Amino acid sequence: MTARVWHVSMECVPFSKVGGMADVVGALPAALRGVGVDARVLTPYYPQLYRGEVGAEVGAFDVWIGDAPHRVRLLEAGPHTVLVDQPTAFDRPGVYDDPTRGEGFDDSLFRCLVLQLAARVAFQRGILEADIVHCHDNHTGILPAYVKDDGGPKSVFTIHNLAYQGVYGADQFWLTGLSSDRFYGHSAFEYYGDLSLMKSGLLHADLVTTVSPSYAAEIVRPEFGQGLDGALRGLGERLVGVINGIDTDLWNPATDELLPFPFDASDPSRKADVTRALRERTGLNDDPASPLLGMVSRVTHQKGLDLVGSILPHLMRRGAQVVLLGSGDASILDLFRGAAGRWPGRVGLLTGYDESLAHLVYGGADVFLMPSRFEPCGLSQMYAMRYGAVPVVTKMGGLNDTVPPFDEKSGEGVGVLADWATAESFQGAVDYALDLWPRKRLFSQMRTNAMKRDFDWERSAARYAELYEQVLSA
Numbered sequence: 193m194t195a196r197v198w199h200v201s202m203e204c205v206p207f208s209k210v211g212g213m214a215d216v217v218g219a220l221p222a223a224l225r226g227v228g229v230d231a232r233v234l235t236p237y238y239p240q241l242y243r244g245e246v247g248a249e250v251g252a253f254d255v256w257i258g259d260a261p262h263r264v265r266l267l268e269a270g271p272h273t274v275l276v277d278q279p280t281a282f283d284r285p286g287v288y289d290d291p292t293r294g295e296g297f298d299d300s301l302f303r304c305l306v307l308q309l310a311a312r313v314a315f316q317r318g319i320l321e322a323d324i325v326h327c328h329d330n331h332t333g334i335l336p337a338y339v340k341d342d343g344g345p346k347s348v349f350t351i352h353n354l355a356y357q358g359v360y361g362a363d364q365f366w367l368t369g370l371s372s373d374r375f376y377g378h379s380a381f382e383y384y385g386d387l388s389l390m391k392s393g394l395l396h397a398d399l400v401t402t403v404s405p406s407y408a409a410e411i412v413r414p415e416f417g418q419g420l421d422g423a424l425r426g427l428g429e430r431l432v433g434v435i436n437g438i439d440t441d442l443w444n445p446a447t448d449e450l451l452p453f454p455f456d457a458s459d460p461s462r463k464a465d466v467t468r469a470l471r472e473r474t475g476l477n478d479d480p481a482s483p484l485l486g487m488v489s490r491v492t493h494q495k496g497l498d499l500v501g502s503i504l505p506h507l508m509r510r511g512a513q514v515v516l517l518g519s520g521d522a523s524i525l526d527l528f529r530g531a532a533g534r535w536p537g538r539v540g541l542l543t544g545y546d547e548s549l550a551h552l553v554y555g556g557a558d559v560f561l562m563p564s565r566f567e568p569c570g571l572s573q574m575y576a577m578r579y580g581a582v583p584v585v586t587k588m589g590g591l592n593d594t595v596p597p598f599d600e601k602s603g604e605g606v607g608v609l610a611d612w613a614t615a616e617s618f619q620g621a622v623d624y625a626l627d628l629w630p631r632k633r634l635f636s637q638m639r640t641n642a643m644k645r646d647f648d649w650e651r652s653a654a655r656y657a658e659l660y661e662q663v664l665s666a
């Protein structure tokens with residue numbers, strides 16, 4: 193039997209993207225179809241974020257949130273995707289926030305309820321047919337409870353980032369429409385007196401996965417469990433780490449139309465031209481002897497870019513150039529803005545979210561910095577490797593699983609790992625990469641290893657297929 197699996201997610205490339213989850217939900221279903229799973233996606237239609245065509249209506253109904261009905265339309269977008277159209281919830285400039293409504297405005301519970309209730313009703317009415325619903329992160333953490341309540345499909349819940357938990361006041365629980373006797377309690381939604389959608393996902397799903405084996409091992413410990421380590425430990429073998437892949441067609445430096453020049457592992461010579469273009473774009477000196485250190489990131493505490501900020505004087509003394517493309521925390525961005533003023537031609541800051549600049553930074557950088565304090569999987573380091581930017585990362589979560597350290601003797605390995613997310617430890621790791629830089633043969637060996645590393649989805653898709661079988665036969 194071919195398992196029918198619906199992925200439900202607030203983000204999915206090309207319809208929306210905030211972080212790596214969007215790439216995963218955009219690529220994994222196709223990889224699953226490649227290994228014989230009938231995988232499809234249900235995700236919101238954000239008309240302000242997705243300007244492409246949408247197809248026919250496949251269903252229309254009301255969903256009830258609290259005591260108010262909201263009209264939902266399901267629209268086809270290609271053969272494997274259905275979009276949830278509900279303008280009050282999704283006709284906005286952002287996935288999770290709405291800057292036009294002012295600081296502090298938050299109706300995220302309403303928005304994710306629209307998506308999850310649309311899924312629930314579509315399964316109840318047979319508009320969508322599923323053996324398994326595969327839910328992604330806290331915004332879909334109620335759905336496993338819904339399908340359990342309905343005796344509907346089985347559920348798999350994937351943690352992409354435990355730090356975002358969807359915690360709301362307990363007084364909002366009634367909006368879910370679930371019976372509080374059955375679903376509100378310590379072994380369900382209740383989280384230190386509030387309600388946590390993440391916790392609901394963990395405790396109601398038939399199987400919980402997260403996006404790397406190392407992260408799966410970290411989050412059962414109190415220091416990384418974000419208050420849910422007890423619940424996670426309780427899952428035992430029902431918590432599984434499966435590493436993400438990347439879309440190697442979309443992220444291919446040999447065919448990437450967002451790069452000014454193509455290159456690949458067998459002929460990386462034109463990478464130098466991309467580096468020159470990046471320098472031009474960011475106002476850096478045209479100094480090919482200087483190693484160019486790049487970053488592309490959400491700028492949050494998690495990503496540890498403040499650590500790079502604090503070692504910038506050292507990096508300047510070592511003759512490096514630095515480029516950050518990022519958006520987020522104003523104080524960290526200010527630090528880089530200040531540095532760009534202090535070291536003109538050597539530090540570049542690109543603010544905002546820009547897909548084509550991201551490709552340019554991956555393609556142009558010699559070294560990619562990712563000093564995450566924790567990292568469930570991380571995709572950026574994989575894109576960087578594929579584009580010939582050698583990763584220097586902390587030894588956390590998925591970074592630990594995707595960046596085997598370079599070893600001078602054997603010539604194996606793809607990057608450099610810092611043991612700790614501290615400025616001192618990270619500086620030591622960057623220093624090693626900078627020591628290797630003038631030793632051209634070794635550096636290019638490390639870069640070739642990185643570019644040739646296999647990040648294809650195939651193996652991980654096969655693992656998910658196996659897990660689906662397990663869930664269905666349980």
Ligand code: ADP
Binds near residue numbers: 211213215519573575
């Ligand atoms: P996370 O999901 O925690 O943000 P990942 O490394 O898994 O981290 O994924 C980040 C994704 O977002 C990558 O595809 C990266 O290229 C992209 N990205 C992050 N910041 C920016 C930005 N400012 N402009 C363009 N792309 C960005």
